[in-house]
Amino acid sequence: MKNEQLNKGTIFPLGNKVEKNFIGDAYLQMVFTDEQPLNAGIGSVTFAPGARNNWHSHKVGQVLLITGGEGWYQEEGKPAQSLKAGGVVNIPANVKHWHGATKDSWFAHLAMTPGETDWLEPVDDEAYGNL
Amino acid sequence: MKNEQLNKGTIFPLGNKVEKNFIGDAYLQMVFTDEQPLNAGIGSVTFAPGARNNWHSHKVGQVLLITGGEGWYQEEGKPAQSLKAGGVVNIPANVKHWHGATKDSWFAHLAMTPGETDWLEPVDDEAYGNL
Numbered sequence: 001m002k003n004e005q006l007n008k009g010t011i012f013p014l015g016n017k018v019e020k021n022f023i024g025d026a027y028l029q030m031v032f033t034d035e036q037p038l039n040a041g042i043g044s045v046t047f048a049p050g051a052r053n054n055w056h057s058h059k060v061g062q063v064l065l066i067t068g069g070e071g072w073y074q075e076e077g078k079p080a081q082s083l084k085a086g087g088v089v090n091i092p093a094n095v096k097h098w099h100g101a102t103k104d105s106w107f108a109h110l111a112m113t114p115g116e117t118d119w120l121e122p123v124d125d126e127a128y129g130n131l
Numbered sequence: 132m133k134n135e136q137l138n139k140g141t142i143f144p145l146g147n148k149v150e151k152n153f154i155g156d157a158y159l160q161m162v163f164t165d166e167q168p169l170n171a172g173i174g175s176v177t178f179a180p181g182a183r184n185n186w187h188s189h190k191v192g193q194v195l196l197i198t199g200g201e202g203w204y205q206e207e208g209k210p211a212q213s214l215k216a217g218g219v220v221n222i223p224a225n226v227k228h229w230h231g232a233t234k235d236s237w238f239a240h241l242a243m244t245p246g247e248t249d250w251l252e253p254v255d256d257e258a259y260g261n262l
Contacts, residue, residue, distance in 0.1 A: 011142065011198055011199070012217045013217060031217075031219050032194055032196075032219055034221050036192060036221075036223075036224075037171075037189075037192030037194065037221075037223075037224065037246075038169070038170065038194055038245060039169060039171075039245075040168075040169055040170075042194075042196070060168045061168030062168065063163055063169055063173075065143075065162065065173070065241070068142070086142055086143045086144060086162075088163055090167075092167075092168075093168065110196070110241075112169055114168050114169060114170075
């Protein structure tokens with residue numbers, strides 16, 4: 001899927017391709033980076049079909065607001081949760097998880113992140129393929 | 132414009148009609164109200180054409196992320212700024228302002244609000260009509 005096609009479905013700009021800690025084509029546009037009044041930066045992440053981030057955790061947590069497409073959120077040891085526009089995920093601090101697009105759909109979310117992120121190993125292709 | 136029509140254009144649910152401090156038909160759906168990990172609640176506000184909130188200010192500030200339609204943001208003593216999907220506004224603490232739809236378009240934004248709001252007088256019909 002070309003960038004131009006992805007961009008048509010999204011509310012926020014695609015931004016730049018993410019080069020690390022993701023499988024497949026994903027794009028990040030930071031939409032809020034000021035120090036005040038929020039305790040978190042806000043990024044819009046857009047995933048091409050099949051793209052997902054590696055397993056990771058957040059030292060303080062993260063909130064996802066789904067702005068388009070269809071995707072997955074999975075915490076270690078739990079079933080993957082289906083996500084679509086209007087969905088909200090409150091990711092607790094230090095919980096290992098990943099998120100990304102379904103195999104057949106692009107996916108976009110805002111990510112509000114008040115602290116640092118610890119990146120881990122990629123999501124297994126076979127496990128992802130079985131979703 | 133009927134609720135059903137408004138709802139088709141929005142990412143987040145319409146929620147409930149706002150009964151105070153607004154002119155025209157506006158709807159609020161809180162999408163994030165947890166105590167952690169953010170220092171702010173997040174609401175999705177959807178305005179019918181011509182709807183806007185009264186002048187007000189925020190004790191800590193507020194961030195708006197525009198998710199659809201076309202609207203205005205105006206600080207006291209400054210020109211109104213045009214807003215559309217993908218726009219971001221960082222509203223400083225204690226700055227008197229209003230926001231809302233244009234006369235001809237619905238408008239929807241996420242509002243992240245870390246503190247209390249002080250509500251003031253309605254936006255003058257003639258001033259709004261001249262935008």
